[in-house]
Amino acid sequence: MIQIVNNLLNMIEILKMAEWIDRYNEGDLSTIEHRQFSEMISRHPVLRAEVKLDQEIIRMIEDEDVLELVQKLEKIRKSPEKSMHGYSFLMLAASILALTTIGLFTLLFIHTRDEPYSMMARDEKPVPARPVSSGKTLLYLDLSKTTKRISPPACREMAKNRQLIARYQPLPELELLIGSSIRADAFHLFSPKPRLSLPGGSTILFQWDPVPEISNCSLEIIDNTGKVLSTIFLPNGDRFVLDTDYLGKGLIYWKLIMDEEIISLGSVTLM
Amino acid sequence: MALNSSDDTIIKGLREKESSSIKILYKEYFPLIRSIVQRNSGNFQDAEDVFQDGLIVLFRRVQVPSFTLQCSLKTYFYAVCKNIWLQRLERKYRLLYQADLEVHEDMEAYSADSNNLKEKNLEKMRLYQHHFLSLPQDCQSLLTLFFRKIPLKEISVILGLKDEAYTKTRKYLCKNMLRRKIFNDPNCQQFIEYD
Amino acid sequence: MESKINAPRFLVCLIVIFQGPMMNAQFVAHDDSLQTSANTDLPDLMNRLFGIAEGKLHHCFFSSGLSFYGISEIPVIQENLGPEEVMLEYSLTETHMTIFIISKAVFSIHQQALGPEFWKTIAAFRRKIRLADFQELVSLSHKLYLVLVAPAKQVLQGKKHLIVIPGKELLSVPFEALIVENCMLGKIPQFNQCHYLILDFEITYQFSAGQWIEARYRPPWSAGKENAFPEIDFAGFSPGSYQNPAINPLPFAQKELVSIAELFSQKGLTACLRLEACSSKDLFKEISERSRIIHFASHSHFNHDHPEFKGIVFWEYQPYSGILTPDNGILSAGEVESLAIKADLIVLNACASGSVSDMDNVRVISLPLGFVQAGAKNVLSTLWNVTDRLANEIMLGFYRKWLSGKTFSTALREVKLELIRCRETALPTIWASYMLIGQ
Numbered sequence: 001m002i003q004i005v006n007n008l009l010n011m012i013e014i015l016k017m018a019e020w021i022d023r024y025n026e027g028d029l030s031t032i033e034h035r036q037f038s039e040m041i042s043r044h045p046v047l048r049a050e051v052k053l054d055q056e057i058i059r060m061i062e063d064e065d066v067l068e069l070v071q072k073l074e075k076i077r078k079s080p081e082k083s084m085h086g087y088s089f090l091m092l093a094a095s096i097l098a099l100t101t102i103g104l105f106t107l108l109f110i111h112t113r114d115e116p117y118s119m120m121a122r123d124e125k126p127v128p129a130r131p132v133s134s135g136k137t138l139l140y141l142d143l144s145k146t147t148k149r150i151s152p153p154a155c156r157e158m159a160k161n162r163q164l165i166a167r168y169q170p171l172p173e174l175e176l177l178i179g180s181s182i183r184a185d186a187f188h189l190f191s192p193k194p195r196l197s198l199p200g201g202s203t204i205l206f207q208w209d210p211v212p213e214i215s216n217c218s219l220e221i222i223d224n225t226g227k228v229l230s231t232i233f234l235p236n237g238d239r240f241v242l243d244t245d246y247l248g249k250g251l252i253y254w255k256l257i258m259d260e261e262i263i264s265l266g267s268v269t270l271m
Numbered sequence: 272m273a274l275n276s277s278d279d280t281i282i283k284g285l286r287e288k289e290s291s292s293i294k295i296l297y298k299e300y301f302p303l304i305r306s307i308v309q310r311n312s313g314n315f316q317d318a319e320d321v322f323q324d325g326l327i328v329l330f331r332r333v334q335v336p337s338f339t340l341q342c343s344l345k346t347y348f349y350a351v352c353k354n355i356w357l358q359r360l361e362r363k364y365r366l367l368y369q370a371d372l373e374v375h376e377d378m379e380a381y382s383a384d385s386n387n388l389k390e391k392n393l394e395k396m397r398l399y400q401h402h403f404l405s406l407p408q409d410c411q412s413l414l415t416l417f418f419r420k421i422p423l424k425e426i427s428v429i430l431g432l433k434d435e436a437y438t439k440t441r442k443y444l445c446k447n448m449l450r451r452k453i454f455n456d457p458n459c460q461q462f463i464e465y466d
Numbered sequence: 467m468e469s470k471i472n473a474p475r476f477l478v479c480l481i482v483i484f485q486g487p488m489m490n491a492q493f494v495a496h497d498d499s500l501q502t503s504a505n506t507d508l509p510d511l512m513n514r515l516f517g518i519a520e521g522k523l524h525h526c527f528f529s530s531g532l533s534f535y536g537i538s539e540i541p542v543i544q545e546n547l548g549p550e551e552v553m554l555e556y557s558l559t560e561t562h563m564t565i566f567i568i569s570k571a572v573f574s575i576h577q578q579a580l581g582p583e584f585w586k587t588i589a590a591f592r593r594k595i596r597l598a599d600f601q602e603l604v605s606l607s608h609k610l611y612l613v614l615v616a617p618a619k620q621v622l623q624g625k626k627h628l629i630v631i632p633g634k635e636l637l638s639v640p641f642e643a644l645i646v647e648n649c650m651l652g653k654i655p656q657f658n659q660c661h662y663l664i665l666d667f668e669i670t671y672q673f674s675a676g677q678w679i680e681a682r683y684r685p686p687w688s689a690g691k692e693n694a695f696p697e698i699d700f701a702g703f704s705p706g707s708y709q710n711p712a713i714n715p716l717p718f719a720q721k722e723l724v725s726i727a728e729l730f731s732q733k734g735l736t737a738c739l740r741l742e743a744c745s746s747k748d749l750f751k752e753i754s755e756r757s758r759i760i761h762f763a764s765h766s767h768f769n770h771d772h773p774e775f776k777g778i779v780f781w782e783y784q785p786y787s788g789i790l791t792p793d794n795g796i797l798s799a800g801e802v803e804s805l806a807i808k809a810d811l812i813v814l815n816a817c818a819s820g821s822v823s824d825m826d827n828v829r830v831i832s833l834p835l836g837f838v839q840a841g842a843k844n845v846l847s848t849l850w851n852v853t854d855r856l857a858n859e860i861m862l863g864f865y866r867k868w869l870s871g872k873t874f875s876t877a878l879r880e881v882k883l884e885l886i887r888c889r890e891t892a893l894p895t896i897w898a899s900y901m902l903i904g905q
Contacts (some may be wrong), residue, residue: 065288065330129717176855176890
């Protein structure tokens with residue numbers, strides 16, 4: 001499923017493959033099926049990785065003792081008693097610091113999609129900090145109260161790279177809709193290409209076969225979390241130029257909508 | 272070296288996964304672990320992770336009937352966690368750290384000698400477990416029962432689900448939910464290898 | 467025929483013994499706005515609720531402009547329902563909704579007042595699902611579930627098959643995509659983790675209870691020699707090509723038909739494909755009466771000024787010729803109604819082929835309705851635009867399952883469930899467009 005789904009022509013077969021992996025790991029295959037599947041595994045590294053991941057998951061779930069131990073530890077960590085042992089002031093101060101920093105980031109960075117580290121002083125250290133959210137936008141905050149320590153320069157670079165990478169993560173739900181023609185005789189869009197990579201701030205030309213009149217036609221720009229960034233109503237004619245200056249860098253999707261139906265969907269990577 | 276009675280009590284409690292023993296370990300040993308981790312480029316969350324991994328290592332060790340300590344439990348646990356943290360730093364940053372450590376007692380008492388103690392596996396399992404425990408409770412129950420080799424029909428009765436086919440679908444959805452969580456976690460990417 | 471009382475807990479109930487064709491059946495009527503006791507003048511109350519005076523009940527069934535059977539058909543419906551089937555029939559006015567909930571043993575009516583908020587929710591849900599708009603889609607879907615399906619929850623317990631008769635206003639609502647439990651886990655919805663109604667039920671649709679009954683009594687495909695015209699098990703039509711400039715090419719449409727035909731021939735069944743220039747309306751009419759499955763992999767044509775010419779595109783289609791007649795290469799609903807079709811299944815694998823137009827609130831224009839009235843037992847159509855590639859793959863999956871012995875509705879449901887399992891295809895925009903009308 002990791003990269004196999006990119007092979008769109010075999011989508012249904014791929015879903016079947018996930019079932020095969022399950023049955024293989026659960027020992028549910030006949031002798032012939034097992035031999036065939038083992039052969040496939042030996043030939044395909046991605047499939048091999050999938051099978052291995054599945055096995056590890058099974059091993060992890062089967063180790064119920066450890067899971068129980070971890071659950072109990074979690075409960076203890078979260079218990080209110082803990083805060084009575086002197087951590088409360090530290091946590092409160094850390095929370096206030098975190099909230100202030102989140103607020104600053106939100107105001108300065110998320111709205112403009114600018115580089116988040118530009119505002120940080122050079123000797124600040126987001127070292128090796130953990131993401132506070134596992135969503136698409138990752139914010140790295142150093143919640144530790146301890147003061148200076150020497151951090152490896154590699155850590156900063158890695159954290160910075162991870163944040164950049166997050167903005168270019170594709171949105172799986174929309175990927176399959178990109179570029180395929182639709183089965184309606186609506187107008188024929190011949191520019192832009194379904195997937196483009198352009199420098200940030202470029203313009204994109206939308207061009208279509210002339211029609212006598214286009215009605216209720218709009219262009220929606222969406223970021224890679226599914227959030228609609230803007231909706232532009234298209235004028236009559238056969239072209240429209242979109243200026244991407246206000247969009248910042250990252251992966252965006254565009255949707256051409258006519259009469260409340262998607263006519264075309266594509267993506268642009270702004271670098 | 273004989274265990275003192277409180278170490279013995281803790282070990283016995285840990286074998287049975289008693290919350291009281293885990294609590295004592297956390298209260299008394301965590302500040303020390305936190306200190307070593309934070310003095311060596313880690314943060315609070317790293318310390319929590321290392322503590323958890325160390326606890327699992329200790330738990331597995333004490334299951335062996337012939338387990339004996341050559342030093343105090345605190346020293347042993349400290350050594351386990353220190354080792355885990357150093358291995359993690361080494362793996363992630365390809366740098367060798369000479370940690371400026373407070374030496375309590377005989378540090379040689381501990382050695383990493385088995386796959387269980389391999390730091391990479393520990394981190395991987397911890398992440399997978401974290402995602403598993405974040406699944407909805409019914410999914411956790413269903414998957415746990417399934418991997419105990421209980422037939423789907425029985426599982427549907429135990430969990431009050433519609434029928435076997437529905438249970439199969441739910442199992443599939445739950446497992447996929449877990450796989451998606453793991454796959455979408457950037458921290459797990461390093462463990463997914465294509466060889 | 468005896469029916470049990472079915473009453474949601476939270477409403478004051480009015481129990482009426484209906485003397486007539488229903489024998490000992492009992493209605494339970496609920497209305498949020500009515501606070502009444504059993505001593506109220508019953509005839510007046512029933513008149514106010516839904517005009518149950520002689521023959522008047524039929525009126526509420528006819529309000530949507532489609533032909534319905536009246537309440538005297540309830541025992542016939544119940545007789546024909548399987549033990550695991552439930553029929554939900556909706557009748558809507560601007561301010562009220564009535565749901566007729568019918569199972570083998572139970573018949574009950576749920577009525578509630580509707581405000582402008584309901585219509586806004588319907589419109590917003592339709593818009594968001596067809597436009598793949600994530601924001602609020604989950605909450606809207608769940609809200610609609612609570613209004614449209616949750617009232618029948620008690621009757622639905624233990625059932626597996628839902629027959630939905632949506633009425634004109636709800637014909638474009640995909641009930642399978644209604645969400646039973648709100649599944650927002652953070653900012654981005656996890657569409658592959660949502661509890662859709664399709665997880666619990668196989669869902670089919672019909673235009674009216676009467677048509678559902680009629681379809682049940684139609685002889686099966688190989689019932690006897692006098693019905694055995696069939697020479698073709700699968701007839702496929704696809705005009706989309708690079709050779710006709712008037713028609714946007716559909717690279718996957720022909721591939722779809724060829725692959726399906728191969729599946730049929732592997733099973734020893736006959737398949738006949740009409741592609742490109744052979745995909746003309748005349749040739750379609752020639753073989754339509756003797757085909758068991760008729761499959762269109764083509765474009766849809768829409769004309770907002772003349773919705774009666776909406777339909778499936780054939781080879782002779784000329785979009786800008788200014789000619790607006792049925793001869794313009796478009797198979798419209800009106801034209802279909804006049805055909806004699808005995809097919810088990812019609813597949814309209816084109817964009818929004820199942821969409822409905824309203825002719826002055828009197829007549830409904832719908833291609834699937836045309837095929838049903840022409841005699842087709844089942845029609846598989848789409849509610850909104852579908853991409854060429856996905857349309858191909860979904861249909862291949864559907865036929866594979868059907869040819870392995872499953873029913874049409876089971877095959878379609880399993881394909882959808884497979885799509886839901888995978889995050890890349892779990893978005894309802896991708897799988898919920900397909901709607902099976904019939905059995």
